[in-house]
Amino acid sequence: VDNLSELTRKVLHFASVIGSSFCFNEILDISCRMLSIPQDEIQQHSIDIHFALESAVEEGILDETLEEEDNIDEGDPLKTILAKKKISTVDERQERNTANTSEYHIYTFHHSSWQRLVLSLLLDSWKRDIHKHAAMAIEANWPDAESRDYRTKVKLFQHWKESDNSLKASDLALDIGQSYKMLGLNQHSITVYENALEIWRKHTPDNEESLVAGYAPQVLESLDAPNLVLLIKLQTALGQAVGSTLNQDKKESAKAFQDALKILEDAPVSAEIKDRAFIFPIFSGMFFLLKYGVLSDPSETASYEVDLVGNFVKETKKHGDPIHYGRALAMQGETYHRQGLYKEAIESHMELKRVYDVKKHHALVVASYASDRVGQNFGCTANCYMRLENVDMAMKIVDHIINNLMPKMDPKNVHNSIVTIYPAIWILKDNGKSEKAREIFMKFVLEPFTEYFGEDGSTPFLPAFRGLEILLDLVVYMEGKASGFDEGYYDWALDFSNLEIKKAFDSSIGNFGRNSSSTNAEICLRLYKLTDDSKKKVKLLENGMKIAEQAIHRCDGSDGSSKMLTTYLQIKPVHDELKQLDFDDVKL
Secondary structure, eight states: OTTSOHHHHHHHHHHHHHOSEEEHHHHHHHHHHHTTOOGGGHHHHHHHHHHHHHHHHHTTSEEEEEEEGGGOOTTOGGGGGGOOEEOOOHHHHHHHHHTTOSEEEEEEESSHHHHHHHHHTSOHHHHHHHHHHHHHHHHHHOOSGGGOOHHHHHHHHHHHHHTTOHHHHHHHHHHHHHHHHHTTOHHHHHHHHHHHHHHHHTSOOSTTOOOBTTBOHHHHHHOOHHHHHHHHHHHHHHHHHHHTOTTSOHHHHHHHHHHHHHHHHHOGGGGGOOOOGGGHHHHHHHHHHHTTTOSSOGGGHHHHHHHHHHHHHHHHHHHOOHHHHHHHHHHHHHHHHHTTOHHHHHHHHHHHHHHOOHHHHHHHHHHHHSSOTTTTHHHHHHHHHHHTTOHHHHHHHHHHIIIIIGGGSOTTOHHHHHHHHHHHHHHHHHTTOHHHHHHHHIIIIIHHHHHHTOTTOOOTTHHHHHHHHHHHHHHHHHTTSSSOOOTHHHHHHHSHHHHOOOHHHHHHHHTTTOOHHHHHHHHHHHHHHHOOOHHHHHHHHHHHHHHHHHHHHTTSSTTSSOOOHHHHHHHHHHHHHHHHSOGGGSOO
16 A cells, blocks of 8 residues: 555545445545645546546456446445446556546445555544545535435435534434334334434443443533434434334333433533423333333333323423424323223313314424324224214214325325224224225225335234234125125134234234234134134134133233223123133034
8 A cells, every 4th residue: 555656545545434335426526625626627636536546456456347327326326336347457447438438437445454454544533534525525416405315315424423423413313214214114213323322322431430321421411402402312213213113122112212311311401401392202202112011010100101191291381382282182182091081081182183283283293203193192082982972973083084184194104094093993893884994994004005115014013904904804794795705814813823912012002992912802703603614613712712811901900000991892892702602512
C-alpha cells in the first residue's frame, strides 16, 4: 500500500470505509467533497480517480466489474454488487472507459483482509469524516427522502451512525424500522433499532459505575433534549416491535418500555422538556403487555391497570392532542370492558367519538402506536352493548366499522384490520349473519395478507387465521348457505398440534372477544356433528374437550386475573356441549 500514489491511497481509504463493494461514482462524490475539488476540475479529477482505482486493480487489491448503466438502479446501489460482466485486462478496461461507454464500474476488495488492513491505518476521526461525507453525498444525490429505497436508507443510516450523528441516524432508524414493521418484517425492525441504540450503548461507565437501563450514567447525564427524545422513541419502537413478534419473549418487550421510563427519570434534561407526547406510546405498550402477565402478578394486574390507564388519560387530556387522548380513552374503555363496567366503557367511547376522525387520525395513530388502537375501540364498545343485551346498538357499531372505518384504514396494516373487525366477526356470527362475518374476514384480512405479505409472511395474529377461516366455513355450511366444505378440515382438527395455542397468544387475542383455543374447540364440536365416522368422532371429542378446557381456564379468572366475560361467553356453551357428549354413545 505504501508504494501506491497518494491519491490511490486516499481512494482506498474512502473505499474501505464505504464497504467491501462500491461504485465509481460513490468514490468520486466523496473524494470531491473531502478534497474540496473545484467544479471546473471535477472532470480531470474523475480521470485521476479512474486511474487510481485501476492501479489498485492491477496490484490485486481491488476487482472490477462492469454492468450496463441501464441495468443499474441508481436508488439501489447495492444491486450493482451482482454485476455480471467481468473485465480482465487493463487494456480492455481502459479502452471501454476512454470510449465513454454506458457501462457502470463496480469495485470490490479482492479479499476482506485488504479492507481490514486499510481500515487499520485510519484514525477514528478520519473514518467518521469519511462516513459523514458519504452520507452527505447520498443525501445530495437523493434529496427527496421518499425516493430512497430501503437499501439506500439503510446505507445512509449506517454512514450517519458511524459519523456519530445520533440525530440523523436515529431519525432514519425510526423511519426504516416503521417501514419494515408495516411489511410484517418485525425482526428486521428489531435489528435496525438495536443497531441505532448502539450509538449510546457503546460507551462504558466511568469509575466502575453500574449501567442505568443499559446505558452508562455519564451518557444519560450528557444527553440534550433532542437526543433524549430520540433515544426514548427508539426504546419504545423496540418494545413495540419485540412485543408484536410471535417468537420473541414478551419480557424483552416489557424491559424495553421500562428502560425507556428509567431513562426519562434519570436524564437531567428530562425536566426541561415541555412537550411529553413522545412518552405516551410507552403507556400503550405497557398496557398491551399487561395481557401477557409480564408486568405484574395476575392478582395485581387489575389495580396496576387502573393506575396505568388513569395516569395516561390524565396526562393526554392535559396535553390536548386527539391522537394520544383518543388512545388513552380507548385503553380506558378496554379496561372497563374487561372488568365488567360496560356503561363506563361506553361513556369513555362517547368521549373518544368526539375527538376521533378516522380519515384525519388513522395514519397518525398508527405512526405513534403501530396500529389504530383508537379505531379498534369501536369493536370493544360493540361487545359492551352485547353484554348489556342491546343488540341493535351493537349491530349499528358493527355496521359503522365495516362501512365507515375499514374503507378509510390502511389495508396493508393487516394486524390493525383483524383487531378492528375481530369483535364484529363474532357478533355477526352469533346473530345469524355468518356469511357477512366470513365476507369481512376474507375482504379485510385474508386477501390483503396474501396480497401484501404472501404465504411466507407474518403478522402478530396469524396463528388465529386458519382456525377462524375453518370455523366460519363450517358455520356457513351448517346454516345451509354453502353447498359444501373442505373435507381436509377433518385432518386438520384430528391433529392436536394444529389446535394448540400458546397461553400468551390466547390472552392477547381474547381481549378482543374470543380466544383462539375457543375457536378450535368449536371446530371440533361442529366436525363431530358432521361426520358419521365413529373413530373420527372419538378423536374430535377428545381433542375438542382438551382445547375447550384450556380455553375456559384462560378467560374465567381462575388464575387470579380479571375474568374476560365476553370471551368466556363464547367458549362456555361450546365447553358445556362437549362435556355433555358421552364417549359411550359413540359406536366404535
